[in-house]
Structure formats: structure tokens, C-alpha cells
Amino acid sequence: MQFKGLEQFKSWIWDKxxxxxxxxxxxxENQLDCSVSLVTENHQQEQNxxxxxxxxxxxxxxxxxRHTVAQIVITDVTDGIxxxxxxxxxxxRWQMNDSSVFCYSTELGRLPKAVTKLAEWITVxxxxxxxxxxxxxxxxxxxxxxxxxxxKSGEKIASTYCNFIYENSALGYIDLQENIEHAKILAVTLAxxxxxxxxxxxxxxxxxxxxxxxxxxAAFNASNRSKRRLEKAINRTAGLLNxxxxxxxxxxxxxxxxxxxxxxxxxxLELCMYVAKATGTVTEGKFNTLxxxxxxxxxxxxxxxxxxxxxxxPDICQVKxxxxxxxxxxxxxxxxxxxxxxxxxxxxxxxxxxxxxxIRQQAASMLKYIAEARNEYIE
Amino acid sequence: xxxxxSKKSAIAGIDLGTTFSSLAVLNAIGKPEIVPNSExxxxxxxxxxxxxxxxxxxxxxxxxxxxRHLNPKRSVRWVKRHMGDDSYKINIDGRDWTAVxxxxxxxxxxxxxxxxxxxxxxxxxISVPAHxxxxxxxxxxxxGTIAGLNVIGIVNEPVAAALYYATTRTVFGKVLVYDxxxxxxxxxxxxxxxxxxxxxxSQGDHELGGIDFDKQVLEIIEQxxxxxxxKELISAEEERAKYEDEAEDIKKTLSRRNTSKNIIYGQAGxxxxxxxxxxxxxxxxxxxxxxxxxxxxxxxxxxLKPSQIDKILLVGGSSRIxxxxxxxxxxxxxxxxxxxxxxxxxxxxAAIHAGLTIARENPDAxxxxxxxxxxxIRLTDVCNHSYGTICAPIDEKTxxxxxxxxxxxxxxxxxxCHVAKTFYTxxxxxxxxxxxxxxxxxxxxxxVNKIATHKLKLPPGRPAECPIxxxxxxxxxxxxxxxxxxxRSGRALxxxxxxxxxxxxxxxxxxEKAEHLSSVKVQ
Numbered sequence: 001m002q003f004k005g006l007e008q009f010k011s012w013i014w015d016k017x018x019x020x021x022x023x024x025x026x027x028x029e030n031q032l033d034c035s036v037s038l039v040t041e042n043h044q045q046e047q048n049x050x051x052x053x054x055x056x057x058x059x060x061x062x063x064x065x066r067h068t069v070a071q072i073v074i075t076d077v078t079d080g081i082x083x084x085x086x087x088x089x090x091x092x093r094w095q096m097n098d099s100s101v102f103c104y105s106t107e108l109g110r111l112p113k114a115v116t117k118l119a120e121w122i123t124v125x126x127x128x129x130x131x132x133x134x135x136x137x138x139x140x141x142x143x144x145x146x147x148x149x150x151x152k153s154g155e156k157i158a159s160t161y162c163n164f165i166y167e168n169s170a171l172g173y174i175d176l177q178e179n180i181e182h183a184k185i186l187a188v189t190l191a192x193x194x195x196x197x198x199x200x201x202x203x204x205x206x207x208x209x210x211x212x213x214x215x216x217x218a219a220f221n222a223s224n225r226s227k228r229r230l231e232k233a234i235n236r237t238a239g240l241l242n243x244x245x246x247x248x249x250x251x252x253x254x255x256x257x258x259x260x261x262x263x264x265x266x267x268x269l270e271l272c273m274y275v276a277k278a279t280g281t282v283t284e285g286k287f288n289t290l291x292x293x294x295x296x297x298x299x300x301x302x303x304x305x306x307x308x309x310x311x312x313x314p315d316i317c318q319v320k321x322x323x324x325x326x327x328x329x330x331x332x333x334x335x336x337x338x339x340x341x342x343x344x345x346x347x348x349x350x351x352x353x354x355x356x357x358x359i360r361q362q363a364a365s366m367l368k369y370i371a372e373a374r375n376e377y378i379e
Numbered sequence: 380x381x382x383x384x385s386k387k388s389a390i391a392g393i394d395l396g397t398t399f400s401s402l403a404v405l406n407a408i409g410k411p412e413i414v415p416n417s418e419x420x421x422x423x424x425x426x427x428x429x430x431x432x433x434x435x436x437x438x439x440x441x442x443x444x445x446x447r448h449l450n451p452k453r454s455v456r457w458v459k460r461h462m463g464d465d466s467y468k469i470n471i472d473g474r475d476w477t478a479v480x481x482x483x484x485x486x487x488x489x490x491x492x493x494x495x496x497x498x499x500x501x502x503x504x505i506s507v508p509a510h511x512x513x514x515x516x517x518x519x520x521x522x523g524t525i526a527g528l529n530v531i532g533i534v535n536e537p538v539a540a541a542l543y544y545a546t547t548r549t550v551f552g553k554v555l556v557y558d559x560x561x562x563x564x565x566x567x568x569x570x571x572x573x574x575x576x577x578x579x580x581s582q583g584d585h586e587l588g589g590i591d592f593d594k595q596v597l598e599i600i601e602q603x604x605x606x607x608x609x610k611e612l613i614s615a616e617e618e619r620a621k622y623e624d625e626a627e628d629i630k631k632t633l634s635r636r637n638t639s640k641n642i643i644y645g646q647a648g649x650x651x652x653x654x655x656x657x658x659x660x661x662x663x664x665x666x667x668x669x670x671x672x673x674x675x676x677x678x679x680x681x682x683l684k685p686s687q688i689d690k691i692l693l694v695g696g697s698s699r700i701x702x703x704x705x706x707x708x709x710x711x712x713x714x715x716x717x718x719x720x721x722x723x724x725x726x727x728x729a730a731i732h733a734g735l736t737i738a739r740e741n742p743d744a745x746x747x748x749x750x751x752x753x754x755x756i757r758l759t760d761v762c763n764h765s766y767g768t769i770c771a772p773i774d775e776k777t778x779x780x781x782x783x784x785x786x787x788x789x790x791x792x793x794x795x796c797h798v799a800k801t802f803y804t805x806x807x808x809x810x811x812x813x814x815x816x817x818x819x820x821x822x823x824x825x826x827v828n829k830i831a832t833h834k835l836k837l838p839p840g841r842p843a844e845c846p847i848x849x850x851x852x853x854x855x856x857x858x859x860x861x862x863x864x865x866x867r868s869g870r871a872l873x874x875x876x877x878x879x880x881x882x883x884x885x886x887x888x889x890x891e892k893a894e895h896l897s898s899v900k901v902q
Binding site: 090092310338341342345346347349350351352353354355356357359364367368370371372374375378379 | 463466510512514515582583584585586664665666668669671672673675676679764765778819820821823825826827828829
């Protein structure tokens with residue numbers, strides 16, 4: 001099952017809930033029940049918190065459908081059932097087909113009779129909290145639906161539901177999405193910081209930033225009005241910067257660090273690198289700004305260096321300090337610098353015979369810089 | 380001149396160098412001997428000149444060097460640097476000459492000069508820099524075939540030099556072969572126990588050699604000239620050849636003396652140019668640093684410290700530069716070996732390698748005297764590059780599939796070698812597997828060379844994650860074999876290692892070019 005949007009999920013979960021009798025005035029006798037008990041986190045035993053799901057009651061299963069499977073879906077109904085949102089799973093194993101919706105399933109084995117009565121609560125699943133990603137952080141009202149399916153045909157045999165309250169300490173996927181969107185706005189600010197590192201924002205830089213924003217910022221595509229507002233804001237920012245307005249890179253980066261994971265920060269730095277080389281040359285000012293941004297975004301110097309290698313061909317970098325180009329930092333000892341240069345040499349000397357002339361050229365330049373750096377720092 | 384039947388059938392080795400080439404044959408007792416060219420010289424300049432006044436003749440060697448000032452556009456040098464490069468073509472009278480064809484002309488000259496000396500070349504091994512990749516190795520072999528030679532193998536230049544060295548004296552311990560030639564630089568570290576040679580590792584730089592030192596000298600001359608006359612010394616590329624020769628002479632002089640004094644004749648006037656060894660050494664210091672890094676890297680790969688190296692064997696004409704020897708002495712604490720001829724030892728070793736190849740593959744064809752002469756020599760070479768395949772594993776951090784190069788056969792693995800790894804199909808119902816054989820050290824596919832691509836059909840209706848066993852092997856003849864097997868169905872693909880890039884020559888092309896070249900007169 002692949003959900004193309006929230007509405008499609010709602011329709012699907014609605015059908016599931018109807019099956020459980022949620023909307024019936026009277027629940028049928030001998031019906032199947034379920035319960036959820038919370039297991040709290042135990043740091044000493046390195047156990048993550050989670051939920052123990054139990055069932056009790058009757059299961060009616062025809063002779064040919066007694067081999068059964070239990071399927072569990074969790075829905076966030078904090079804002080009411082009409083605004084239900086699915087729990088997602090970070091593990092591919094517990095994702096529903098091609099979507100990230102959480103769907104746990106486990107073998108129940110062969111039921112002994114046509115009507116199997118479970119007089120005691122039976123544990124059917126222990127779901128770890130870190131398998132789930134809920135929509136939002138904080139106190140959540142969750143609806144858990146257990147479906148008993150034929151193991152052979154997948155046909156539903158019985159189902160039940162229960163509600164429970166869960167205090168979610170992690171960020172929800174909607175929170176994350178909002179953070180990501182906010183971080184993207186901040187990324188545009190950083191991109192401008194690179195563009196004005198040594199002069200005005202060039203037209204090609206402005207165009208690149210706009211193009212990135214159009215592709216990556218969801219609000220850009222929400223409506224024509226929001227698109228116009230964002231375009232205007234970007235143009236205004238460019239204007240202000242050209243008049244000498246300053247960007248506090250450090251505080252922008254601090255906010256981004258709070259909002260995003262490491263990978264997204266790398267993506268933001270990548271955007272900045274594209275802006276840095278938009279005019280065809282990367283000046284020392286721009287290169288230093290990129291270095292400051294990487295530092296403030298808590299991207300390790302090794303990773304920053306790998307990215308410069310990848311996105312900024314040495315031929316376009318007007319950097320006097322060769323150490324910057326080959327990844328030698330001021331805190332390195334002579335031995336560390338030697339180690340770094342040897343490592344770089346190994347890497348680039350194997351690329352110097354690449355079929356792609358651009359890579360060959362880049363490799364030849366890098367080997368030249370590596371040798372110059374050795375001359376300067378080691379010998 | 381003797382007719383073909385009366386000529387002595389010979390097993391030969393050729394050093395196809397960037398600046399000079401030479402040929403050696405094995406004598407009756409398996410000792411290699413240089414065969415002088417038709418001018419009586421032991422080394423033939425790797426230079427070609429297309430004579431416009433006599434289009435039926437292509438001049439190769441000293442004649443080409445002497446003529447090249449007449450018309451530099453019809454002159455070719457340093458073709459080895461372009462070996463395997465599709466885009467390199469020299470157009471002469473409307474015909475494009477590739478690096479392979481130009482190299483074939485040099486080889487043809489060596490072969491024909493050998494014939495003058497009453498030899499008929501039977502089988503030949505050509506030496507290549509250790510760092511040459513598959514493309515360049517194959518291109519070198521193709522050049523030999525086009526020249527009408529039966530190329531039975533390729534040998535790494537430092538290995539050839541060490542082979543010869545080992546036959547001239549008893550050597551025990553770790554030997555570093557330092558091969559600084561006209562256009563390339565190789566460092567090879569090996570373990571020698573008399574006639575048993577085990578290569579540990581090789582490192583190479585294909586853009587570091589004598590011609591790069593010459594360029595630095597030429598830059599000094601140009602600057603001095605500009606300082607005096609405020610005009611460029613070389614105003615047209617046609618004039619460059621003349622000054623390149625001057626620069627080479629100055630470099631050679633500075634290997635013997637502390638100062639070189641020359642008169643430079645330019646269009647704006649002539650001037651005396653004095654270059655000291657100190658100025659020269661300062662100008663080439665980045666190149667010397669590059670050599671230093673390669674030494675470090677080679678020692679790192681061999682897991683050795685400089686103090687664990689017992690001998691250094693110098694190879695290649697550029698190893699005569701004093702600062703090169705001084706640096707080595709400083710780094711290792713002893714003087715390098717200079718007992719073998721640095722210009723000839725590769726050629727002589729290549730001839731020995733040819734004898735060893737025949738002894739291994741067709742022992743009955745090897746004359747008894749040669750077989751006896753070579754019987755104690757044992758050589759274990761290594762794989763000079765890393766070979767891998769492109770796969771799409773799931774990234775542990777992001778949980779997403781990433782396309783990456785996975786190395787199967789690592790560089791410096793002793794030959795023969797055989798490595799198998801298991802990969803898994805990506806999707807349910809996958810009916811085809813795209814197979815790519817790569818050469819390179821990177822995991823990023825952008826930086827590796829795809830040297831072959833094939834497709835393996837898979838049975839339909841299967842789940843994802845079906846195992847595929849990939850086996851790479853590399854034999855002592857430096858030939859690679861790749862085997863891909865779908866474990867469940869047993870379907871397999873044996874990859875015949877052919878280079879699938881545009882520009883690689885197929886057998887038919889080679890045959891046609893060989894036919895064409897046989898009618899070309901080389902002098």
C-alpha cells in the first residue's frame with residue numbers, strides 16, 4: 001500500500017477502524033480486545049522504551065484460514081480522528097510496502113479451533129519506541145489497531161483497537177519537516193553570505209539561489225502568493241546586502257545546527273559551495289567564508305575538505321594558501337601534515353588517469369598543489 | 380645483408396621509453412645483450428619525423444631529432460605520455476596518427492635495425508611503467524603487434540631493471556627500485572633473495588620525468604631572456620623544439636658541473652645565460668617534493684621504514700641529477716647503487732622476462748642454453764591497480780541505497796591471485812544484472828574508470844537479495860579474468876577482459892594497421 005497523501009491514509013485507516021467496530025453503538029459479544037502497556041526506558045540495561053501489545057477475546061477462523069498473522073498499525077489521533085496522522089517507522093522492515101507508515105506484523109501460528117477463545121491477555125507484540133516516528137513531539141493520543149489476518153490469503157479474520165497516551169520525547173516528522181523548511185530559509189541566508197563575501201551579489205549567484213529556493217523550499221510552491229512573497233524577500237535581501245548589510249553567519253549556523261541533522265547541514269554547505277563557484281572563480285574571501293560556515297555548522301574539517309575537493313575544482317580557487325586546498329590546518333603537526341599529504345597524493349595519483357578529462361585536469365592540479373604544500377610545510 | 384632464413388632467431392626485450400627506446404636479445408646462454416641501432420647507437424631517441432620532401436619515408440630516432448627543427452609540426456616526441464589517450468592524434472598530410480601507431484613506428488625502427496644486425500625477432504616483451512593501467516598496457520601491446528612483433532608479454536620497468544640487477548650479482552634484502560625516466564617515475568619495493576624476487580608494491584607518476592625538469596630549465600631561460608630584452612624568447616611554437624633541446628643539454632650539464640653557461644640566440648638578440656645548480660634545484664623543488672611523497676607512499680604501502688631498505692637501485696637517465704641522489708642518501712642513510720647502466724637495465728631485464736615467459740608457457744620452444752641460464756630466476760609480481768565493481772548497498776547512516784565502487788582485487792596483491800565476494804540483487808523480480816568492472820581506488824564511481832560493462836540475465840519471479848558471487852583473478856601474465864555467478868540458478872558470466880572504450884582497437888583494426896605499417900618505410 002502506498003499513500004500518496006494524508007487523505008489517502010485517512011481513508012485507509014477509516015476502513016480499518018470500521019472493521020474494529022469503533023463506530024458501532026454496541027460492540028459485539030465475545031469480541032477481540034487489545035491493550036497497550038508502556039515500558040519505560042531502562043538506561044542501565046540499555047533497553048529503549050516501548051509498548052507491549054496484548055489481546056484477549058474470541059477469534060472466529062474458518063478451517064482453511066486458521067494459520068494467522070497479527071498486524072498492528074498505530075495512528076496519532078491527538079487532533080481528533082478526522083485529523084488522524086500515521087505513525088511512521090524508521091526501520092524498513094516495519095514499513096508498509098512502499099510507504100514509511102508503521103505496520104508491524106507477526107506470526108500468530110495456527111489457531112486450534114474454529115472459535116478460539118483467549119481467556120487471558122496474550123502478548124502479541126513488543127514494539128520499541130525508537131521504531132516509531134510520530135507526527136509531533138509531546139503528549140500524543142495514539143490509536144492502536146490490531147488486525148488478525150489469514151496467513152495464507154491475507155484476508156481479515158478479526159480486529160480490535162485501543163487508545164493510549166504517550167509522551168513523545170523525540171521530534172515528530174512534522175516537526176522535523178517544519179525544521180527542515182525553516183533551515184532551508186536559513187540556508188538561503190548563508191548562500192547570500194557566501195555571495196557577498198568579497199563583493200556584490202552577482203546576477204548568476206542570485207539566480208542560483210532563487211533556483212535552489214524554487215526547487216527546495218515547499219512554501220515556494222504552495223501558492224502563487226507565497227511564491228511572490230518569497231521571490232520578493234530574496235530580491236530584497238540581495239538588495240540590502242549589496243548596500244552593505246551584514247549577515248551574522250555564526251548565529252544563523254547555530255540556529256541551523258539546532259534544527260537539522262548532519263546530512264542536511266552538509267546539503268546546505270553544498271549549496272554554499274555552488275554559490276561560491278557560480279561566477280567561475282572562488283575567491284579567497286569566499287573560500288574563507290565557506291570554511292567559517294563549515295566550522296559553525298559543526299562539519300568536521302576532514303568532511304569540509306572532502307566537499308571542497310568534490311565541488312570546487314582547484315583550478316577555479318584563487319586561494320594563495322595552498323594548505324587550504326590540500327587540507328592542511330594550522331593545528332596540524334609536521335607528521336600529521338605529512339600523513340595528510342601522503343593520503344591526498346595516493347587518492348589523486350590514482351585519478352590522474354581517469355577517462356574524464358576534467359577529472360584528469362583536476363587530479364593534475366591537485367598533485368601539483370600537494371607537491372608545493374610538501375615543499376612548504378614538510379621540507 | 381643476410382636473408383630472413385639465415386638470421387638468428389632471437390628472444391627480445393624492448394624498453395619503449397618516453398625519450399629513448401632500446402632493444403636487447405638473449406644470447407645463447409640466456410644473458411641479455413643490447414642490439415645497437417643502424418646508426419651504431421645503443422639507445423634510439425623515441426622521436427619521429429614525417430619528411431615532407433620524401434613522404435614515403437618516416438624518420439625515427441636520431442634522424443628525427445636532427446630534422447625536427449626543420450618543421451616541428453611534422454615532428455613527434457614523448458608519445459608515451461599519450462599512450463591510451465583517445466583524444467591524442469597527430470595529423471600529417473590529412474592522416475591522423477594515434478599514440479599507438481606512432482609508438483608502433485618506433486618499435487618498427489627497433490625491429491628493423493635489429494634485422495640489420497642479423498637478428499630475427501621471434502618473441503618480445505615490452506616494458507611499461509609500473510603504474511600504467513590496463514588501457515595503456517593494452518595500447519603498448521597493440522603498438523608492438525602493429526609493428527609486426529609477436530608480443531608475448533608486458534613487464535613493469537622497475538621489475539625488469541631488478542631482474543637484470545639480480546642476474547649481475549647476489550642480492551639479499553629489501554630493494555627499492557627508483558626509476559626516474561624521461562617521462563615517468565616509478566618506485567618499486569621488492570624482497571630479493573638472490574634469484575628469488577618478490578615484488579611488494581609499486582607506485583608511479585606518469586607526469587614526472589626528465590622532460591618536466593627540462594621544462595623548468597626552459598622557463599628559467601625564457602625568464603632571463605625576457606628580463607634582458609623585454610621580449611619573449613619563443614614567439615611561435617615552431618621555435619620551441621630548438622630551445623627544448625638547449626634546456627635538455629643544460630640539465631645534463633648541471634648533473635656534471637655546478638654551472639652551465641650557454642649562448643641563447645633569440646629574435647631580439649643573443650645573450651649568455653648562466654644557470655647554477657642551485658637555481659636549477661630551486662626550480663625543480665616541487666618536482667623533487669613530488670618524488671619525496673611517492674617514496675613516502677611506497678614505503679607506507681610496503682609497511683617499511685627507510686631504515687629497513689637495504690639497497691636502492693637507480694634506473695632511468697634522470698636519476699643522474701645530483702639532488703635526486705643526495706635526497707635519497709639523506710632519506711635512507713646510504714648511497715644508491717650505480718653499478719648497473721641506468722639507461723639500459725630495463726631493456727636488458729625485459730629480455731630476461733621474455734625468456735622467463737617462454738620458459739613458463741612454452742618451455743620446449745626455449746633453447747637449452749637460455750633455459751639453463753634462466754632456470755634459477757623466480758619472480759612474484761603484484762597487481763598494479765585495484766579492480767572492483769559498481770554496486771548499490773544500503774547506507775547505514777541514511778538507510779538509503781547508494782551507488783558505489785567496491786574494490787574486489789586490491790592493488791599490490793601478489794600474483795597469481797583469486798578473490799571472490801558476494802553481492803546481492805537489489806529488487807524483487809530483477810531479471811537483469813548490470814555488471815561493471817572498474818579500475819581505481821575510489822569508492823565514488825565518478826573517480827574510477829569503467830573498463831568493461833556486461834549484462835547477466837537472471838531468472839524471473841525471484842525476491843530481492845539473491846546472492847551473486849563475483850570472482851576476480853589475475854594471472855602471472857598480467858591477464859585478468861572475471862566471473863559473475865547467480866548462486867541460486869547457477870547462471871554465470873565469464874567476462875573476457877576486453878576494453879570497451881571507444882577508441883580501443885579490435886583485432887581487425889590492429890590487423891589493418893599492421894598491414895598498412897608493413898608498407899611504410901622507417902629510417
